[in-house]
Amino acid sequence: MFWFLKVLKQFEFVIGIYVMRRRNGREITTKQIFAWLMVLSVVLLLLPRSLTDRLDNAFMLLLGPLSGGGRNLALQVSGDSQGTVSSGGSSGNYERLRVMYNEAFCELTNVRQELGKLQNQHVRWSGLRQEFGLARARLIVAQVLGQDSTNWSKQIYVNRGSLDHVQKGQMVLGTVRGVDEADGVRKADESGGEQEEAGKKLYQKCVVGRVKQVGLKICTVQLLVDDGFSWPTFVEPRWDRRQQWHQDRADGVLRGGSHGEVKVTMISTEYPVQAGDAVVACSDPEYLPVAMLVGRVKHCERDRDNPVLWQILVEPAVDLNTLSEVVIVDAVGID
Numbered sequence: 001m002f003w004f005l006k007v008l009k010q011f012e013f014v015i016g017i018y019v020m021r022r023r024n025g026r027e028i029t030t031k032q033i034f035a036w037l038m039v040l041s042v043v044l045l046l047l048p049r050s051l052t053d054r055l056d057n058a059f060m061l062l063l064g065p066l067s068g069g070g071r072n073l074a075l076q077v078s079g080d081s082q083g084t085v086s087s088g089g090s091s092g093n094y095e096r097l098r099v100m101y102n103e104a105f106c107e108l109t110n111v112r113q114e115l116g117k118l119q120n121q122h123v124r125w126s127g128l129r130q131e132f133g134l135a136r137a138r139l140i141v142a143q144v145l146g147q148d149s150t151n152w153s154k155q156i157y158v159n160r161g162s163l164d165h166v167q168k169g170q171m172v173l174g175t176v177r178g179v180d181e182a183d184g185v186r187k188a189d190e191s192g193g194e195q196e197e198a199g200k201k202l203y204q205k206c207v208v209g210r211v212k213q214v215g216l217k218i219c220t221v222q223l224l225v226d227d228g229f230s231w232p233t234f235v236e237p238r239w240d241r242r243q244q245w246h247q248d249r250a251d252g253v254l255r256g257g258s259h260g261e262v263k264v265t266m267i268s269t270e271y272p273v274q275a276g277d278a279v280v281a282c283s284d285p286e287y288l289p290v291a292m293l294v295g296r297v298k299h300c301e302r303d304r305d306n307p308v309l310w311q312i313l314v315e316p317a318v319d320l321n322t323l324s325e326v327v328i329v330d331a332v333g334i335d
Contacts, residue, residue: 138330174208174318229256232282264312
């Protein structure tokens with residue numbers, strides 16, 4: 001008890017010095033603050049247990065909700081991570097689900113374009129030969145020989161040329177990322193089986209570029225990311241947001257960027273474009289009989305130079321860096 005009274009008097013002395021210095025306008029150093037805190041800690045250490053228990057309860061009432069919320073959040077995060085690990089099993093299952101989603105999204109978008117064209121032609125079917133999108137187009141399967149990835153161009157070289165009915169301006173399709181590997185598709189021979197196999201997988205293919213230069217047995221394909229690539233396109237909402245749009249689609253222009261990105265311009269901000277919406281290449285009777293998927297909206301913001309228009313970045317549905325096989329569309333090569 002004697003030591004407690006002595007420490008308490010010392011604490012009162014320190015407080016008195018602090019008050020006097022505050023009145024005199026003198027600055028308090030960090031050493032002095034540290035010394036006062038040490039004295040305060042010793043005082044709390046020597047206080048009776050009943051009094052310290054009351055202080056402990058008061059602190060628990062004040063800080064309990066904050067500590068409890070943090071503890072619950074930590075438990076929830078740890079539980080979610082454990083559930084993810086246990087449910088996923090391995091990264092292979094995640095990759096498989098991602099491949100299946102990309103395949104389904106691509107096929108659904110392309111089928112929707114096919115059905116839209118058939119609905120528009122319904123009134124003209126009587127007495128005319130039925131055209132089922134790309135069914136009458138020649139699909140030329142080609143292997144990628146190499147890639148030109150200079151700073152000013154993004155092009156690939158394929159093993160098809162004018163002897164194979166390849167012409168400048170024809171559209172080039174690529175298979176959705178990982179579909180062939182996931183399904184274990186066996187490559188057909190060149191005796192006509194390639195054409196049939198390409199037709200079966202048509203709805204799982206997307207636009208990746210167009211033919212730029214043609215030789216006898218080799219041609220150059222200009223990819224979407226090339227600075228000089230341009231094609232009419234439109235953006236349509238995801239199926240769960242169609243009611244938010246006053247029209248079915250927003251027409252624009254697909255262009256390659258100088259830094260290797262793909263963007264869509266000339267779309268008004270009155271359309272509520274969001275990440276995940278489909279970007280589709282417009283149909284053309286000479287090059288692309290049916291509109292086909294290009295990719296999905298990756299990022300969307302107002303154009304700095306023209307705030308009434310969107311500046312849209314596109315994520316291609318096909319990985320352009322790993323192309324090994326493409327399909328060239330010869331839309332006018334079959335009578």
